[in-house]
Amino acid sequence: MPHRNAPLTETGRLRLARCVVDDGWPLRRAAERFQVSPTTAKRWADRYRTLGEAGMADRSSRPHHSPRRTATRTERRIIKVRILRRWGPARIAYLLHLNPATVHRVLVRYKLARLAHLDRATGQPIRRYEHSAPGDLVHVDIKKLGNIPDGGGHKTLGRQAGRKTRPNAGYSYLHNAVDDHSRLAYSEILADERKETAAAFWTRAQAFFTRAGITIQRVLTDNGACYRSHPWRDALARTGIVHKRTRPYRPQTNGKVERFNRTLLDEWAYARPYRTEQERRDAYPGWLHTYNHHRGHTALKGRPPASRVPNLTGQNT
Known part of the structure; x- marks a missing residue:
């Protein structure tokens, strides 16, 4: 393929060479006609004499010898x-x-x-996949997050003062569900990760995806206790959803929700110094809406998850 700034294509080079070799044009006249230098006209004419039409093709610019190449x-x-x-x-x-x-x-x-x-444990290239339709697989996970003490933590007060306010602040548990095909996410901040809490979260998450026109076929989780419980099994069984679990110590298998966890930490949880935990929680619904409807996703060629879910409401708000 010719360089985009090349004045001649292979066809143009052949026409130039034939004018010089076959028709006897002077080099300078041929160069002016095809708007190149006489040196260029001579090069293509010489190649045509030696190699014929085959000589008009591009050649590699790689040098024959590289004496300074690394040993x-x-x-x-x-x-x-x-x-x-x-x-x-x-x-x-x-x-x-x-x-x-x-x-x-x-x-x-x-x-x-x-x-x-690369996979960190094995060093093998990670096999990336994407299911062909929304609902074919939904990734579910829980992200444990330390609460912000009243008055702010170390990001607001500094590390020394922040240590004094840290004790007894407790934790929040973000229960997250991410559709494999669209990356559409449903998330709630809850008080624990017990089996009843996880099962109730899934009931609300499934209702959210159903309202968006997504029929869920399979759910992928890790091997946490709440996902091996009877309430969780029953919540899925009521609607005929297949439950799949990752291999032990292989969180990358559930990579799409793991990546969502990292994104929410970078762009919401630690994005600015919040003064209270409630202030951070109040900012979460707005961030989640932006993630689903407006934030460009690299795996979706810069489009938001809503672009792959036609029935999702609030796309233009």
Whole structure:
């Protein structure tokens, strides 16, 4: 494929070369006609004489020799450290006394996956998937979050003063449900993670998805006690929903809701210094609405989850 700024396509080069070689045009006249330099006109004419039409194709600009390329032995050391320790270019460079840019070029040359694309436990590339329709799978999880003492915590008062207000502040439990296909999220801040609380949350979450026109087929959770309980089993069984659980110690299997947990921490829970826990809770419904209806999602090509749920109300508010 020609460079976007190239004055000649392969067809244009062939026409230029034929004018010079077959029709006997002077190089300068051909160069003016095709708006290139005489040197360029000579190059394509010479290639046409030697190779014919095949010589009009693009050639690689890669040099035949790279005398300053990193030694093969050093490249092997870089790859070995990356595979065994799963370090980034900077740490590998400090260990081997190299320039981080050199290490990065070697990793790119050998097409080694980014660390963010690898499973932390095994080092294998993460298999990403997405179900084809809303409701095919809903990810459910609980995020435990420390409460903010009245008057603010260490983010507002500073670390020393914040330590004095911390005792007995307690915890909140965010029960979250995220649709695999659309990333539409339903979430509540509750007082505990007991089985009755989790089952009641699911009843309300299912009603939310039903109002959005989503019929849920399967639910994926971790192996927490509340998700192995009879109330949870019965809540799903009443509507014929299949319950799937992740493998032990493999939270990445439930990755979409785990990513939602991280997003809410970054963009809501720790986004600004709240003075009280109630102030932070009051801000949550607005943030959740923005997440579902307006915040662009990278996995959805910059569109919000609502773009994949046509029946969802409040999309334009």
